[in-house]
Amino acid sequence: MSNQLIADGILAGSIYVLIAVGFALAYRVSHFFNFTHGFVFTLGAYQAYLIHALVDSPLLECIGALVVGTFAALLISEILSKPLLRRRASPLVSMLASLGIYVVGQNLVAIVFGDRSLTIHGPAVESGVDIFGARLTIVQLFIIGSSWLVAFAVMFSIWITRIGAQIRALDNDRALAEIVGIPVTKVAAFGVAIGGALAGLAGFFTALDLDMAPNMGMAALLIGIAAAIAGGRRRLALVSLAALSIGIAQSASIFFVPAAWQESIAFIVLLLALTFQSRANFLTAPRADA
């Protein structure tokens, strides 16, 4: 039974890894807590519902999630980030503006699709596979595997590719990056696009495993923020470890407290991360965007 809880935690945590790595990547190029990341996540789930209504093809839904995520994130960044950047808005103002867009997006989804939760999988129970006494379906194993594959691919390419180095340079010092001839606008758009694709994919995976509701993005977003802060925001490997730990902690907490408290657990992690990270003296360090 306890193995089952840990397996469930790993499943949830793997989806959190996608959210958190995407969020952290977008943070590295835009330097503010972008709430619209949660909206892109919701879109990733709902586009699967639309495609599912036409054809029953998980592959098409998966591609749709990546495409919708990428373009939604780019579009939002065009509307939101460009004018804010031009005005040299503080991270606080940018964050509040993105909160506004998030509220608009969530309610548009609620008007179009309704408030109740929707699902894309049928009533039939899929057969599972036994792993150390825990039972996971093939779909769930696929979600875990591809989440980590995608997350590692992104981390690895940030590490070794040219555009990855440019993203790191942009993260370090935007002005300096511009001076040495890095096309900052393009590089930033690239980071936002990848972040959006990961959010869309995570939304699709959540829809595939559980269900979807218009407000699903908020919880996902806050877990992304919690993991990103706990992992130190810049080190994607630590961020993904933090995301996985939040998933396992939420699932294992069922041992101690009722399931209704799961959401609070993520926020307690966020509060602890904020408190201890500031002890580690990185909140007080001057930010490149300040």
Next chain:
Amino acid sequence: MTYLLHLVTLIAIYSTLSISLGLLVGQAGLFSLAQASFFAVGAYAVALNRADTATLFWTTISLGATLSALSSLLVSLPSGKFRGDYFVLVTFSFQIITFDLLNNLSDYTKGSLGVTNIPPANIFGWTISGVLGNALISVVLAVMAFFVVQRLVTSPFGRVLRSIREDEMVATATAHNVMAFKICAIAIAASLSAVAGATYAHYFTYVDPTTFKISQSILVLAMVIIGGAESRIGPIAGAALLVLLPEAVRFLGLSDAAAGHIQQIFYGALIAALMILRPQGLFGRYGFS
């Protein structure tokens, strides 16, 4: 007429909330997303106390305000050193945890069922049950909140808050205990919100956790931002605008749920547009960049 008085009551309750948050946002530069939790403390203080015994209005309202000020320490003590976007995140977490507490501690708060049959307010032996009485008492309390905040804003206390907003380092260098001032400001805003919560509970005679969700906190913050944080009438204008808007939408023949969504879309878009174009709000002077 009853309907108009109902709107007046709502605007007054929300004005009290936005005036209290206006003190934090406009003066101290602290963007709190936890105001609905303090609203909840005031409402539940009345609901849980009043559900069994009939005590005086002033007793429960001050009980709510005191409890709220005390519980604000849970926010201000850990978050005192955070500013800007990090303060938003801390208050955000606090708000979500409060909602979970209200929803899940059903032994104490009656959980998602809510508390029903809250008796009307009783002031000096006079029972306020009608719409007119409630409108009067909520307007009186909103006006009181307005003058309390105005008094604070023009006092040395308000000046120190503004200096903290502009530059914490300078405020510290001039021998001001920044942390203590922040804690005080957050506690005052919390107890004023609790007063709004108490009136709310008496007026609706029913409270449940969904009234105190994060969306309520965002709504109050939207009222402050839209009206203009450092402006005397800003928070009130913002409250009136956002209370009247869904009512106007309802006249178009849309359902309550759709009206709620349209209200949220409206203020979400306004927050985004104002942040991009005019961060000082419609009536504000102070522009945080």
